[in-house]
Amino acid sequence: MNISTRIKNMNYSPIRNIVPSLENAKNKNLNVYEMHIGQPNIKTPDAFFDGINNYKEKIIKYENSAGSHATIKAFCQMYKNAKIDLTEDEILITHGGSEAIMFAIQTICDPGDEVIIFEPFYSNYDSFIKCASVKPCPIRLDANNDYKIPPYKTLQKAITNKTKAILLSNPNNPLGTILSKDEMHTIAQLAIEYDLFIITDEVYRQFVYDNCYYESFMNIDGLTDRCVLVDSISKHYSACGARIGVLATKNKEFYSQALKLCQARLSVSTIEQIASANLIYTMDSYADNVRGEYMRRRDVFCTELSKIDGVDFVFPKSAFYVFATLPVDDTQSFVRFLLEDFEHNGETLSFAPGAGFYINADIKNAARFSFCANACDELKTAAKLLKIGINEYKK
Ligand SMILES: Cc1ncc(COP(=O)(O)O)c(C=O)c1O
CATH class of the missing domain: 3.40.640.10 (Type I PLP-dependent aspartate aminotransferase-like (Major domain))
Known part of the structure; x- marks a missing residue:
């Protein structure tokens, strides 16, 4: 019995791929700022x-x-x-x-x-x-x-x-x-x-x-x-x-x-x-309110992100993601490090490694951060954790 080559040639989702490490971090009672997935924390109307x-x-x-x-x-x-x-x-x-x-x-x-x-x-x-x-x-x-x-x-x-x-x-x-x-x-x-x-x-x-x-x-x-x-x-x-x-x-x-x-x-x-x-x-005003909230989150997170040495990104004008390059060799191993080997005051964060957004996965230092799942103050803390995490990882 064989599985089709067509399916074998597909990749696992780079976003859902980190779930085992994420679960692992949560099982250790760490508070994880989840920035890997586009799942808004805003209440469904x-x-x-x-x-x-x-x-x-x-x-x-x-x-x-x-x-x-x-x-x-x-x-x-x-x-x-x-x-x-x-x-x-x-x-x-x-x-x-x-x-x-x-x-x-x-x-x-x-x-x-x-x-x-x-x-x-x-x-x-x-x-x-x-x-x-x-x-x-x-x-x-x-x-x-x-x-x-x-x-x-x-x-x-x-x-x-x-x-x-x-x-x-x-x-x-x-x-x-x-x-x-x-x-x-x-x-x-x-x-x-x-x-x-x-x-x-x-x-x-x-x-x-x-x-x-x-x-x-x-x-x-x-x-x-x-x-x-x-x-x-x-x-x-x-x-x-x-x-x-x-x-x-x-x-x-x-x-x-x-x-x-x-x-x-x-x-x-x-x-x-x-x-x-x-x-x-029934939802005329809903999108306007949510758009305002996402803009605030974007501004807070991007301001903090721009303070981290070696981080580069194009300021997002839409959706709720920031695609950044980080001063690390490989964001796949870096996110695993954040979830498996790192914590600061009982907290850490997750992001989606950028390679999964390319066919040949040759871009190793990119990361996608989603700012839809956390409030402004949480995003501020997440960016600070990222900075500390980068420094720890580089050691
Ligand atoms: C660009 C884009 N298209 C399509 C989808 C699929 O969304 P859904 O199947 O939940 O409607 C997503 C989900 O994240 C997306 O980001």
Whole structure:
């Protein structure tokens, strides 16, 4: 009996990989500032729980494969408010943004096809692409150029006759960057010239700071038919465990073919969909408040981070991550050290080693810190622990 090469070629999540060391630290009664994962500590709005409590059916039935009418309608209204033009028959409800990305790749690509991703990327992109027997083709973004999209001519070099799509997150995880109008047009031009889909993952859409420019790829001229939007309530509403996402497109052929995948997995959780619909309708001010809180956290953590010798990062303008280089040889062994061999006053911290956000894992000194899981004063302490930890590790 053999396990498929396809699955063996996938990597374990660099984020979830540190869990055994984390558990170990917690078992030693250490207080760990968890900065490795994008799990907000902000309360899920009551509207979600009200939606669950209002469920009075005696049987939990399957929902429609495309999603419940109420949930689709709620998302449709949400997009209308956000000035993204999508009708109800252009929206599929999925098990989180994760399933939406998997379905998008499977719908667009045959085995052996290629998908362009910008490096560093959300680490699961590599897994989603590989599990469809598709090849991830990374284009590396340069820290010295503020992780900007390279010139058109550089992008063109990554295209082959197997390239089918560009998969990107905007706002960006892990970088916290946001694409400028020019960068978006460069990507759009590439997609149009080489007849590619753009799988635009906008799960951090509501967390753009400092009045930076943000536009959905859905609204860029000339892309109507080649854009596939990935969205989710996980981050927007601090409801990661609800597992409710969206795959949306104006491309009728894509929609009707992707529907086969939705039908094959029957339906998305009935009660969570009802609760999500309730949530989306009642949550106008929620995102504004949360955005303000994340900005404060970002400012506190980045201020402290910039005081540590040898730490370098691009100040995040979106999402809730800081991608930094640290003055250590290998952040994988450094995070293990922090969790297994270090403590200061009974406390330590975790982060996600940066190598897992690159195909070849050759960037050894990078780290992604998530600032969504801790309050400002905790982030201040976490940064201080990081400084002490670096010094101890170097000894
Ligand atoms: C960029 C990006 N896309 C998609 C997801 C998947 O989110 P979910 O499946 O919880 O909707 C995440 C989760 O962290 C993410 O950071």
